[in-house]
Amino acid sequence: MQERKIKLVFSYRGTAYHGFQRQRVLPSVQGEMEKVLKRLVGHEVSLAVSGRTDAGVHARYQTAHFITTCGIPGERFVQAMNTFLPDDIVVLESKEMPFDFHARYDVVEKTYRYRILNQRQSDPFLLDRAYWVRVPLRIEQMRAAAEHFIGTHDFTSFCSVRTHVDSKVRTIYEIRIDVEERDPYVKGQGQDIWLTFRGSGFLYNMVRMLTGALLEVGKGRWTPEYVKDMLASKSPSVRKVNVPPQGLYLWDVKYKE
Amino acid sequence: MQERKIKLVFSYRGTAYHGFQRQRVLPSVQGEMEKVLKRLVGHEVSLAVSGRTDAGVHARYQTAHFITTCGIPGERFVQAMNTFLPDDIVVLESKEMPFDFHARYDVVEKTYRYRILNQRQSDPFLLDRAYWVRVPLRIEQMRAAAEHFIGTHDFTSFCSVRTHVDSKVRTIYEIRIDVEERDPYVKGQGQDIWLTFRGSGFLYNMVRMLTGALLEVGKGRWTPEYVKDMLASKSPSVRKVNVPPQGLYLWDVKYKE
Numbered sequence: 295m296q297e298r299k300i301k302l303v304f305s306y307r308g309t310a311y312h313g314f315q316r317q318r319v320l321p322s323v324q325g326e327m328e329k330v331l332k333r334l335v336g337h338e339v340s341l342a343v344s345g346r347t348d349a350g351v352h353a354r355y356q357t358a359h360f361i362t363t364c365g366i367p368g369e370r371f372v373q374a375m376n377t378f379l380p381d382d383i384v385v386l387e388s389k390e391m392p393f394d395f396h397a398r399y400d401v402v403e404k405t406y407r408y409r410i411l412n413q414r415q416s417d418p419f420l421l422d423r424a425y426w427v428r429v430p431l432r433i434e435q436m437r438a439a440a441e442h443f444i445g446t447h448d449f450t451s452f453c454s455v456r457t458h459v460d461s462k463v464r465t466i467y468e469i470r471i472d473v474e475e476r477d478p479y480v481k482g483q484g485q486d487i488w489l490t491f492r493g494s495g496f497l498y499n500m501v502r503m504l505t506g507a508l509l510e511v512g513k514g515r516w517t518p519e520y521v522k523d524m525l526a527s528k529s530p531s532v533r534k535v536n537v538p539p540q541g542l543y544l545w546d547v548k549y550k551e
Numbered sequence: 552m553q554e555r556k557i558k559l560v561f562s563y564r565g566t567a568y569h570g571f572q573r574q575r576v577l578p579s580v581q582g583e584m585e586k587v588l589k590r591l592v593g594h595e596v597s598l599a600v601s602g603r604t605d606a607g608v609h610a611r612y613q614t615a616h617f618i619t620t621c622g623i624p625g626e627r628f629v630q631a632m633n634t635f636l637p638d639d640i641v642v643l644e645s646k647e648m649p650f651d652f653h654a655r656y657d658v659v660e661k662t663y664r665y666r667i668l669n670q671r672q673s674d675p676f677l678l679d680r681a682y683w684v685r686v687p688l689r690i691e692q693m694r695a696a697a698e699h700f701i702g703t704h705d706f707t708s709f710c711s712v713r714t715h716v717d718s719k720v721r722t723i724y725e726i727r728i729d730v731e732e733r734d735p736y737v738k739g740q741g742q743d744i745w746l747t748f749r750g751s752g753f754l755y756n757m758v759r760m761l762t763g764a765l766l767e768v769g770k771g772r773w774t775p776e777y778v779k780d781m782l783a784s785k786s787p788s789v790r791k792v793n794v795p796p797q798g799l800y801l802w803d804v805k806y807k808e
Contacts, residue, residue: 307675
C-alpha cells in the first residue's frame with residue numbers, strides 16, 4: 295500500500311488532559327486522537343506534533359502529521375475524526391502533504407498567548423481558561439521589561455531546568471500586551487489582559503516563565519532592569535516564577551512555504 | 552437581635568448545578584450559597600431570588616436577598632462568601648437594603664441573552680456556554696420574526712405547559728440579534744450570534760422557546776408570519792421548539808429606584 299502523509303490542524307481545551315503527549319494510563323490529547331485515527335484507518339498511527347503542550351494548556355491552532363496506508367482522502371479526516379473525538383478536541387483542517395513535510399521540523403514561527411484576568415473578583419466563566427490576578431498591574435512597566443526579550447537571546451534563565459536541548463538560543467519577534475476593559479457595568483470587573491509571544495520557537499516552560507517574570511514586574515516586585523540582568527546571566531539556577539497552565543494557549547504555528 | 556435585609560448580586564456558571572433552586576440531594580446554586588451563608592451568619596438562611604434558572608443555565612448578574620440577625624456589615628459578604636463558595640459561583644456585590652426591598656417582587660426589567668455558535672465545526676472553548684448550530688442562519692428573517700414579539704402579548708404559545716401563573720401576558724421591550732464574526736484566520740470558524748431579550752419578565756422556558764422559534768425561522772423551516780400566527784393563537788398545545796440550556800444567560804435584573 296502507498297504511504298501518504300496527512301497534516302491535521304486542531305484545537306483543544308487542555309483542562310481534562312495530562313498534556314498533549316501520549317501517556318500509558320492518563321488521558322492525553324495525543325492518546326485520544328490516535329485512538330480515533332486507528333479506528334478510521336485500520337492500523338496503528340503515531341502523531342508527530344509541532345510541539346507538546348503541558349497538562350492544562352490549551353491550543354487554538356495546533357498542527358501534527360501522521361503516515362497512513364489507508365485510502366481516505368486527506369480532507370475527509372475533519373468530519374471523520376470529529377464524529378468520534380471527545381467534544382474538547384476539534385479538528386479544523388486535514389490535508390495530504392508532500393512526503394517531505396514535517397510538523398515539527400518545518401515550523402518557522404510559533405505564537406503563544408497567555409490570558410490574565412486582572413480584577414478583584416474571579417469570574418466563573420474564565421476558571422479553566424485564564425489566570426486570575428487580583429492586584430492591579432503596571433502595564434507600561436511590563437511592556438518595558440518585555441522589550442528586553444525581543445531578538446535573539448540565550449534563554450537559559452527562562453526555561454525549565456528539565457530542558458534538554460543543544461541550544462537554548464531562540465528568537466522572539468514580538469511580545470504584545472493587549473488590555474481589554476471587561477464589562478464595566480458589572481461591579482468589580484476589571485481587565486482582560488492577553489500577552490502574545492511570537493517567535494522562532496520556545497523552550498520548555500519558556501512562555502510561562504517569561505509571563506511569570508513580566509507579572510513580577512507588573513506587581514512592582516521586579517524592575518525591567520532586573521529582568522534584563524536575569525536574561526544576561528544565562529543562569530539555570532536564577533529564581534524563576536512559573537504561572538499556571540490554564541492561561542496558556544498555543545495560538546498559531548507557521549510553516550515554510 | 553435586629554433583622555436586616557441583605558441584597559446579593561452574583562454570577563454563576565450553571566453547568567455543574569441542577570438549576571438555581573435548592574434540591575434535596577442534587578447540587579444547586581441556592582444550596583451552595585445558603586450553606587456558605589449559614590456558616591457565616593450562624594443561623595439558617597433562605598435566599599429570595601429574582602427568578603430561578605434551570606439546570607445548565609448561566610447567570611451573569613443574578614440578584615437575591617436574605618434576612619439575617621448577624622452583625623456583619625452588608626458590603627462584607629462579597630469577600631466573606633467568595634472565600635467559601637465554589638469557583639463557579641462568584642458574589643459581585645452585597646449591600647444592606649431597606650426592609651421593604653424584595654428581590655423578586657421589585658423587579659422592573661430583566662435581560663436574558665442566548666448565545667449561538669454558528670459554524671461548521673464545534674469549538675472546544677464554547678462547549679458549556681453556547682448552542683452549536685451548524686447550518687447557516689437567515690439573520691434578517693430572524694430579525695423580522697422577532698419584531699412580532701415586541702410589545703405586550705399573551706405568550707401562552709411560548710412557555711412550558713408546566714407554567715402555573717395567573718397571567719401569561721408579558722411585555723418585551725427589545726429583541727436584538729448581534730452577529731460577530733469569529734476568528735477568520737481559523738478555517739471553519741463562523742459566527743458568534745447573541746440574541747438579547749429585554750422585557751418586564753419572562754415565563755417558564757419562554758426565552759428558550761422564543762429562541763427556538765427564531766432558530767426555526769433562521770433555518771428556513773418557519774416563516775416570520777407563521778411565528779406571528781403562533782403568538783396570536785395563544786395555544787398551550789402549539790408545537791414548541793426548545794433549545795438547550797447551555798446557551799442561556801440571565802444577563803441583568805433591574806429594580807425600581
